[in-house]
Amino acid sequence: MAQKKKNGLFAEYPNQYEKMSEEDLASCMDYAEDYKAFIDISKTEREFTKNAISAAEELGFVPVSSKKKLKSGDKVYESIKGKGLILAVIGKKMPSEGMNILGAHIDSPRLDLKPNPIYEDKEAVYFKTHYYGGIKKYQWTTIPLAIHGVVYTTDGKQHEIVVGEKDEDPIFYITDLLPHLAYEQMKKSANEFIPGEDLNVVIGGMPVRTKDKEKEKYKAFVLKYLNDNYGLVEKDFVTAEIEIVPSVKARDVGFDRAFIAGYGHDDKVCAYPALTALFDQERPEKTCVTMLTDKEEIGSYANSGAQSMLYENFLMELIAKTGDGKVDLLSYRKAIAASKMLSTDVSNAFDPKYASVSDPYNSAYMSRGIKLEKYVGSRGKSGSNEATGDFVAAITGIFEKNSIPWQTGELGKIDAGGGGTISAYMAKYGMDVIDAGVPVWSMHAPYEVISKADLYFTYLAYKAFIENI
Numbered sequence: 001m002a003q004k005k006k007n008g009l010f011a012e013y014p015n016q017y018e019k020m021s022e023e024d025l026a027s028c029m030d031y032a033e034d035y036k037a038f039i040d041i042s043k044t045e046r047e048f049t050k051n052a053i054s055a056a057e058e059l060g061f062v063p064v065s066s067k068k069k070l071k072s073g074d075k076v077y078e079s080i081k082g083k084g085l086i087l088a089v090i091g092k093k094m095p096s097e098g099m100n101i102l103g104a105h106i107d108s109p110r111l112d113l114k115p116n117p118i119y120e121d122k123e124a125v126y127f128k129t130h131y132y133g134g135i136k137k138y139q140w141t142t143i144p145l146a147i148h149g150v151v152y153t154t155d156g157k158q159h160e161i162v163v164g165e166k167d168e169d170p171i172f173y174i175t176d177l178l179p180h181l182a183y184e185q186m187k188k189s190a191n192e193f194i195p196g197e198d199l200n201v202v203i204g205g206m207p208v209r210t211k212d213k214e215k216e217k218y219k220a221f222v223l224k225y226l227n228d229n230y231g232l233v234e235k236d237f238v239t240a241e242i243e244i245v246p247s248v249k250a251r252d253v254g255f256d257r258a259f260i261a262g263y264g265h266d267d268k269v270c271a272y273p274a275l276t277a278l279f280d281q282e283r284p285e286k287t288c289v290t291m292l293t294d295k296e297e298i299g300s301y302a303n304s305g306a307q308s309m310l311y312e313n314f315l316m317e318l319i320a321k322t323g324d325g326k327v328d329l330l331s332y333r334k335a336i337a338a339s340k341m342l343s344t345d346v347s348n349a350f351d352p353k354y355a356s357v358s359d360p361y362n363s364a365y366m367s368r369g370i371k372l373e374k375y376v377g378s379r380g381k382s383g384s385n386e387a388t389g390d391f392v393a394a395i396t397g398i399f400e401k402n403s404i405p406w407q408t409g410e411l412g413k414i415d416a417g418g419g420g421t422i423s424a425y426m427a428k429y430g431m432d433v434i435d436a437g438v439p440v441w442s443m444h445a446p447y448e449v450i451s452k453a454d455l456y457f458t459y460l461a462y463k464a465f466i467e468n469i
């Protein structure tokens with residue numbers, strides 16, 4: 001048993017690097033390699049969706065629209081606007097009897113372009129950005145940045161731009177003030193000393209070489225480059241879904257390689273296990289679903305966020321196509337209410353350097369396994385989905401039975417702050433939902449850290465959940 005109890009009385013949450021068998025350790029290290037390789041090519045929600053679809057198709061998943069009828073063992077998916085994804089493996093029991101759902105998000109904090117982003121100032125050219133999600137703005141200066149995304153021309157054509165990842169690529173950069181002249185800046189609060197309007201990214205510094213007295217020659221060089229290479233003109237940027245992300249690869253941390261630093265562990269470190277746990281299913285008992293949503297970092301709105309009906313339409317389609325082709329509202333609602341879900345999102349790991357913001361008795365620690373969070377929210381649990389006690393018991397029962405190490409905790413000390421996840425949006429249907437995911441150090445930083453042990457056991461936990469709940 002993972003949670004060995006002294007006389008059965010005391011709860012213990014041991015560090016898994018102390019407990020894990022050599023065999024588990026080897027599998028854990030292998031799984032971490034696969035994860036790193038996947039997130040290195042999946043920095044944005046669009047890239048994650050695309051790569052997840054290719055992996056799914058190799059395993060026999062097909063678009064749900066391509067099937068007239070669905071039966072046990074069928075594997076289907078639907079892309080949600082290319083920025084979210086929902087997949088299912090039909091169980092021996094039909095979806096109308098309730099589904100087992102894993103729900104993660106695949107967007108991460110970053111800088112987006114403003115609709116009119118390009119400007120020239122004193123012979124340098126910049127992209128103006130608008131930050132996306134909760135960031136500490138100063139962390140985004142003086143680090144190598146890459147540009148990922150798409151721009152549309154008025155003919156409807158999509159132009160993909162990815163620059164700053166290959167060794168031979170240029171990178172992009174946000175300057176900061178030299179310490180020699182930062183006397184006034186350093187007196188400001190961290191919230192103020194890099195204002196959002198200053199997160200302007202250097203994208204050029206060479207003029208077009210012409211004899212004419214051209215205005216904005218430096219900007220003209222960049223515009224010409226974008227036109228020559230991508231067929232774009234300045235006005236096209238109003239359509240841009242371009243994300244500025246750190247130009248970093250996921251790397252092991254520490255002599256012993258216990259941890260992984262990476263961009264966007266929140267929430268790819270749960271999305272990847274939620275996806276691979278589903279990939280392991282051939283003919284599960286109940287219908288298993290993984291939803292990978294967009295826009296969680298800004299409230300789960302838009303047609304690709306967890307609040308979008310498009311995810312529900314897919315679930316309705318499963319019920320219709322495993323039945324007589326139709327579904328009425330009441331039977332749909334009843335099927336959803338009979339479903340169970342893990343809201344598979346990260347949470348903070350206790351950081352001894354910043355111990356004062358956490359209650360040490362109610363914190364998750366690195367390498368102690370998946371973190372179960374009965375509730376999230378802030379200021380008196382406000383905005384929280386709170387899981388029912390009997391559902392918590394069902395989950396911990398499954399984890400104990402399958403030797404999955406789990407721990408629990410809150411997101412920091414009372415009134416220190418807080419946060420939310422997608423759990424509440426599904427709970428409103430009467431579904432049992434609980435947050436369960438990987439603890440993270442430096443969450444929302446451009447380069448976050450997780451434990452390989454937690455990643456591996458989270459994957460096993462998700463698998464145990466969908467196979468047994």
Ligand code: MN
Pocket residue numbers: 105266267296345346
């Ligand atoms: Mn998250």
Ligand code: MN
Pocket residue numbers: 266297444
């Ligand atoms: Mn987040």
